[in-house]
Amino acid sequence: MADKKLQFAIYWAASCGGCDVAILDVNEKILDIAAAADIRLWPVAMDFKYKDVEGWADGEIDVCLFNGAVRNSEQLHLARLLRRKCKVMVAFGACACFGGIPGLANLHDRKSIFEAVYGYTASTVNPEGTTPQPHLKVPEGELTLPVFFDDVYSLSQVIPVEYYVPGCPPTPDTIMTAVTAIVTGSLPPPGATVASDKSVCHDCKRKKSDKPTIKRFHRPFEIVPDPEQCLLEQGFTCMGSASRGGCGALCPAVNMPCRGCYGPMPGSLDPGADALAAMTSILAASDDATVAAETARLLDPLGTFYRFTLPVSVLGRAPKAS
Amino acid sequence: MEPRVGVFVCHCGTNIAGVVDVARVAEAARTWANVVHAEDYKFMCSDPGQAMVKQAILRHKIDRVVVAACSPRMHEATFRKACAEAGLNPYLFEMANIREHCSWVHEDKQAATLKAIDIVRMAVAKARLLEPLETRSVKVEPKALVVGGGVAGIQAALNLANAGIKVVMVERQQSIGGRMAQLDKTFPTLDCSACILTPKMVQVAQHPNVTLYTCAEVEEVSGYVGNFDVTIRRKATYVDPDVCTACGICLEKCPKKTTSEFEEGLTTRKAVYRLFPQAVPGKPVVDRESCTYFVNGKCKVCERFCEPKAFRWDDTDKVVHERVGAILVATGYDLYDASALGQWGYGRFPDVITGIEFERLNNATGPTGGRILKKDGTEPKSVAILHCVGSRDRNYKEYCSRVCCMYSLKFAHLLREKTAATVWNFYIDMRCFGKGYEEFYNRLLHEGVKFVRGKAAYVTDQPANDDEKGRLVVSAEATTLGEVLRVPVDMVILASAVTPQPDAPAVARRFGMSLSPDGFFMEKHPKLEPFSTATDGVYLAGACQGPKDIPDAVAHGAAAASTAMALISRGEVEVEAATAQVTEGACSGCKVCQDICPYAAIGFDGPKKVATINPSLCKGCGTCVATCPSSAIVGRHFTDQQVLAQISALFAG
Incomplete structure (x- = not known):
């Protein structure tokens, strides 16, 4: 590999673009990456056409960093195409790894989402009821739009994936660890996640009591947190104990409860259930009425506990309307 | 190496085979991956059944055993042992419950058979992944803790101590004796409660193998079967028991009176007190809450008269640590707070009293010297005894309190013996199930007591006619007559429900026990192990497990003691490996x-x-x-x- 530069592809699917920006967050080290690798595809930064990718030989690209979830026909097509063209496929960021925030669309289906977006969200102004059409004839020919799916998928649910780089987005340290491993050829066994095997709590400096209890659930804006004490014990729905570390516990360090973007712990079947079981187990309530009152303060438990992981959880999605 | 699973399907006579096609279950099992042997047999738990398992292990080189039979609570241990005897790690055994979970709860044979096949397939799936586990043995500390010094605790402590086992007894009150010490006569023999109890109290206190802590409570329990570490708080008594001669002069001289808990509030005791005259230990203690010195900062009259100078005003609580192998919980029962049962007038009408108050009224050392008197000091001309007050009632306690029928009969007898009163018993059913109990009831039927089969609805002082003026009127439907009676009486005795101690939930947590729906401590098995708990090494004695009369409480205490003895004399105990x-x-x-x-x-x-x-x-x-x-x-x-x-x-x- 020393005499030939590595061939990189960076692609985005159902994502916000944050993962692409995160790559730039490595600052001047981006120059090291550029020195070691040719970036052959990076739609967010440069202009590429489908035919560029289609023109590559199978396996021509060494590594693809694929960010975003897969939720429409175009994303699925590109995922499959890139899989063929790339030797190593890396699910990059929480959406590619677990479905991420777009994965919460699994609470609904394609039809209800479509109706909401073009019909009645608070910011929708559409008096004529104009909606996008999948096909449009123009003088030059027919234009088509990709087809949305009912489900949002993580990358490994649609193609085989070698490595996982979690985070929303992955921190610069995590990115450099992954890139360095690729460049130096010191990759872990396939299937590995480039992050810690311990939870966020392990890296969190906050003080934990011997018998943690939650007296009342709070949302971050409701009270000013004590800067020293464990956020979970202060009643914040901190996902730290149920989430893979490797981020350096950045959020709790600045009074923000962990949102769980590095995904489930190794061996976890369902990170949302893990966190929910833990938090309700230590809720200091001795009677049913208190339990009901306090858990009623847990607003949007599904969006809280499965914020990044709904598509890969045991739940997977809400039951379909049919 | 691929696991080799053997499946054994039990008929359990007709218990399983009557509903489930057991041969078909075995046949289905033979088709599954890794199942190398499957058969069915009439009684898998029998010696031939176990022998089948052992032979098959050796003959077919089986390394995972699934027995489809009853609940693992019944026979898991049996088959684990059989596996071990054939050289297989006992944790490579899995039980599929096709009796309680299937045949006993279904009638449709076809569907039940399919369900049994599902259950066994699940067990096989788990069995494939079972791993061997090693059991460990731990030494058992040859000492027992008895919590509570009522008659059940006393009996348990005496049995253990007589067997040569060291016993630590902890009693919350100043004296041991418990509820039985408050009773006057016992049914059905009418012997004096104190006369039969106090010798046992003295025996236990003087026993060389017994360490008795009164005014003490167990604060914390840690450790496990055979090795419990117990923290006991001995409350400050302000009297040095080693110096005090129990002469009793302080009891006379103390100027401060407070309500007597032993006399159920019917009279007073002094601030320095013993619970009752025959208290064991007999040395008085100072009640800090009511003592004038502790309240106002001066008095100490008692000290002036105390010849041996036994008072220690700087006494403090002491914390004692004990290591014991077994714990016997004998914390007894409480009685339903009758004032919470407004319709029967307790607390509103002075002459509506509870059964335990009547015990004290009737007792020679009680507030009236054993005379049955109304609050105005006169003898009642008629008395109503109301059964099932708070018991057998969905609004209060659903269960039967088990002792009320019999003590109500006893009260009726004592009233007829000591007074000229007319006595009425209002009952739902007469439950006289013990030895000599039915005979006692028959005797009472000939003593002129009026029995009304019907629960009293309420007690009122509002007269409906001249005869009722100034009296208490009990209203009840006499179900045998089919009419509602109004019976004017002078005194009403409420047979209030036996209830769990108010701190039972906290005590349960401390000792790792659970509560049954009625609030009493939960036994390990309602029929076969009513004296054990789900926590190994923690046993139950007496009414803390459920309402009991004296003979049952004594028998229960002795049973708990013998179970603890078995543990202690075995010397070591195997602990669960599936941890x-x-x-x-x-x-x-x-x-x-x-x-x-x-x-x-x-x-x-x-x-x-x-x-x-x-x-x-x-x-x-x-x-x-x-x-x-x-x-x-x-x-x-x-x-x-x-x-x-x-x-x-x-x-x-």
């Missing part, structure tokens, strides 16, 4: 598991910052496994993989 285990690499020290363990088995390794589980304490209940947010605790013998395999097998059918 939870922390994967240190995954544990991030969030401590969420610390307080949720019902058996206090989880500790924390400070330097490593990881949770630790004491395998001797762990019961393998799985609470921490489910709670651990980091998936860092494995429930051995019930791993995620094993449970998931069972679920997958269920849906693979």
